Amino acid sequence: MWDAFVAVFARDVLQAWRRRADWLTTIFFFVIVVSLFPLGVGPEPALLKTMAPGIVWVAALLAAMLSLPRVFGTDFADGTLEQLVLTPQPLPFLVLAKVLAHWLLTGIPLAVIAPVLGLQFGLEGEPVVVLFVALLLGTPCLSLIGAVGAALTLGVRGGGVLIALLVLPLYIPVLIFGAGAVEATVAGTGAAGHLSLLAAGLLIAIVLIPWAVAAALRIALE
Amino acid sequence: MALNWFKYSSPQTFYPLAGRLIPVFAVLAAVLGAVGLYIGFFVAPTDFQQGEAYRIIFIHVPAAWMSMFIYLVMAGWAAFGLILNTRLSSMMATALAPTGALMTFLALWTGSLWGKPMWGTWWAWDARMTSELILLFLYIGFMALQASIDDPRRADKAGAILALVGAVNVPIIYFSVKWWNTLHQGSSISFGRSPSMASTMLLGMLVMALAYWMYCIAAALMRVRSIILERERNAQWVRDLKGAPA
């Protein structure tokens, strides 16, 4: 079972490596969206500092969402997904491997870049660290929830926009606790509560969501 | 009736049953609505704090209740359809969504009109209003997903999964929005109703809530009949309906 898990994971990472440009686009999208905000609201440092956690998180949400169609899209187009569903291995487990690959390719880069963007917005010291940790805990939730949307919209008319409609409302708790963690640190009340709620949400999502994704994939391939 | 329950779980037998039930629920909705409005406007006294503006609650609170309740019922029917593979359950879920979205919209609209005179702003990012707005997004997502899938069976099942994920998420969303709200707003906006809410006010609200219930059932049944016809239009029993009364 682990062999299959590792094989699916390695395959996705390898494919992404061959198509680096696709994944880099997502990262640059993230950076560009964040950079647009100071141009839109003005360069006042105090304002930017209060808005920074929210801006970075909203941009992370959008970037994670944009990359979702690729999670199952190529495999669906070339028939690999059908093989995957037919293997005797438990499908939720294989889904988890694909989600993990997606997180490695989008979530981690976003979390790594975010502190730099945070510095641009005048966040320093502890809030930057919390931003990084919160993104590390939150982005796997985004990948998991997003996988449901990606599986449901496979081969559906207007898939890309539809994913946004399905997934963004479900992202809201992650946004609230993620941005809240950074804001709480800035305000000096400590981020422990927010971060533990994010972690709890992640655990629940890891247990439940692969089943939903597996069911959605079976429906899409019927 | 309980014994015959399964007889009505096929679209063919449910279609005429729904046709007979719709007038019952519609009449109940009209009568209860008339009584509720009478109580609301002519029996319930003026609120000493909110003046006449509080009379919006007679339609605001029922709409808000229905908006949340319909989502749960919809998710329930969808789950039923997914697990037991009964076509009618999935059709019920699909039929409920637009009415639920309408109720959500009305709750937001009337809430906004109530908020303006009471706390001086059309919109406040209060936990309840924000959750209600997100609920509207969830309804729209459900309808958009079903509308973009051509195969009705796949649309049913995909919608069911989305509705279930949404239903699990609704309490989490509500909790998170509440948490977010308490952190960001030490402000004075209080939604607490005056403690001395006259019993006639409560009565009017409950009667109106019942009227909304009946209306939503009637509307969902009307829509489910159309859905049945659309999906079964090539079945023999539908063709035989031709002369039957609407």
Next chain:
Amino acid sequence: MNWGSLDAFLGMGGYAVYVWGSYVASAVAIAAEVILLRRRHRTLQAQIGRSSRNPESLT
């Protein structure tokens, strides 16, 4: 009885815009839903009636 006159009733103690704005919007929305539902059902019945008389022209 709360209202001395029709004007008082329509005035809603100065909150007419808000109260009637809510009630009228709700009434319009509900009426629109009912009308649309009835029209949808009629159209379907007409289509099915036509195609069952003339099975070749199935839509």
